[in-house]
Amino acid sequence: MTDLVKIGNTDVVSKKLGLGTNKVGGHNIFTGLKDEDGYAVVKESIESGITTLDTAYMYGLGRSEEIIGDVIQDYDRSKLVIATKAAQDSSNNKVDNSPEFLKKSVDEALKRLKTDYIDIFYIHFPDEKTPKDQAVRALNELKKSGKIRAIGVSNFSLDQIKEANKDGLVDIVEDNYSLLHRDAEKELFPYLKENKISFVPYFPLASGLLTGKYRFSDSDKFSQYSREKFGDIITSLEIVEKIADRYEATVAQVILAWYMQNPNISIVIPGARKPEQVDQNVKSLDIKLSDKDYRTIDEAFMDVE
Numbered sequence: 313m314t315d316l317v318k319i320g321n322t323d324v325v326s327k328k329l330g331l332g333t334n335k336v337g338g339h340n341i342f343t344g345l346k347d348e349d350g351y352a353v354v355k356e357s358i359e360s361g362i363t364t365l366d367t368a369y370m371y372g373l374g375r376s377e378e379i380i381g382d383v384i385q386d387y388d389r390s391k392l393v394i395a396t397k398a399a400q401d402s403s404n405n406k407v408d409n410s411p412e413f414l415k416k417s418v419d420e421a422l423k424r425l426k427t428d429y430i431d432i433f434y435i436h437f438p439d440e441k442t443p444k445d446q447a448v449r450a451l452n453e454l455k456k457s458g459k460i461r462a463i464g465v466s467n468f469s470l471d472q473i474k475e476a477n478k479d480g481l482v483d484i485v486e487d488n489y490s491l492l493h494r495d496a497e498k499e500l501f502p503y504l505k506e507n508k509i510s511f512v513p514y515f516p517l518a519s520g521l522l523t524g525k526y527r528f529s530d531s532d533k534f535s536q537y538s539r540e541k542f543g544d545i546i547t548s549l550e551i552v553e554k555i556a557d558r559y560e561a562t563v564a565q566v567i568l569a570w571y572m573q574n575p576n577i578s579i580v581i582p583g584a585r586k587p588e589q590v591d592q593n594v595k596s597l598d599i600k601l602s603d604k605d606y607r608t609i610d611e612a613f614m615d616v617e
């Protein structure tokens with residue numbers, strides 16, 4: 313497995329494992345979060361060599377970026393890959409992709425992150441009115457001026473991605489993808505491959521379900537699945553558990569390794585609530601699945617989504 317990936321048509325290079333930070337400062341999304349845990353998670357990540365951090369204005373309305381900004385002051389900025397996103401205007405609760413709003417958002421994110429460039433900037437959500445190529449051209453101006461290094465879009469439909477990429481300027485796409493949510497495989501992955509656009513899946517651990525820490529008796533915690541379907545997921549996870557035992561690894565580690573061996577995926581960004589989870593997840597970098605085990609996991613989840 314190649315350890316490093318290059319992002320789109322840029323010189324941004326990252327390890328295949330990063331850190332998702334919506335539980336770092338994301339008080340508006342999750343309850344019971346403590347800032348001190350957020351600081352510890354980011355610090356633990358960087359200390360253990362996971363130097364690509366995925367954040368967004370929406371995670372705590374800037375709080376996640378502020379925490380990251382504080383922590384990174386103690387580290388060599390050139391070794392870090394900071395990805396952030398914006399599109400929501402919290403003054404009116406609307407999504408805005410206009411060039412003016414995106415430029416303002418980047419300037420504000422730079423201040424919170426206490427840095428003078430952002431390695432990857434994503435338009436977090438599409439709005440209804442801005443032509444997507446126009447929004448991306450505005451980001452390209454920021455790229456030329458050195459404020460951002462790579463242009464990304466997130467939560468765009470395939471048609472919106474195509475419109476955004478009319479001038480071939482999109483470097484990276486972030487979207488919902490996991491072994492339990494495989495829609496991207498049909499049309500999105502072939503388009504991205506053909507256009508040399510990198511892909512980052514969010515919810516890679518299906519918000520914790522794919523760590524293997526839940527049992528059938530937890531089905532009521534996952535109301536989005538019928539009991540029958542939840543049972544199928546647990547059965548598939550038992551297959552992964554047997555494979556994990558042979559690698560002396562956890563289910564989460566094996567699943568993260570599977571993504572890192574998937575040629576459609578650039579960087580995997582599991583989220584963490586506690587530094588111990590970062591410690592666990594970083595060990596996935598040491599796992600190299602055999603082709604047979606890779607295929608067995610692929611097939612185990614083929615009909616489960």
Ligand SMILES: NC(=O)c1ccc[n+]([C@@H]2O[C@H](COP(=O)([O-])OP(=O)(O)OC[C@H]3O[C@@H](n4cnc5c(N)ncnc54)[C@H](OP(=O)(O)O)[C@@H]3O)[C@@H](O)[C@H]2O)c1
Pocket residue numbers: 331332333334335366367436466467486487513514515516517518519520521523525564581582583584585586588589590592593
């Ligand atoms: N672009 C977008 O619109 C978008 C949307 C969503 C997310 N994202 C990004 O994608 C990242 C990943 O998504 P996510 O964090 O929501 O979900 P995820 O990576 O699928 O799941 C992460 C959660 O699983 C649990 N977990 C992680 N490692 C574990 C371990 N070793 N053992 C046990 N439990 C573990 C933790 O939650 P508990 O401890 O609470 O169980 C953790 O917060 C986010 O952090 C964010 O940066 C982007």
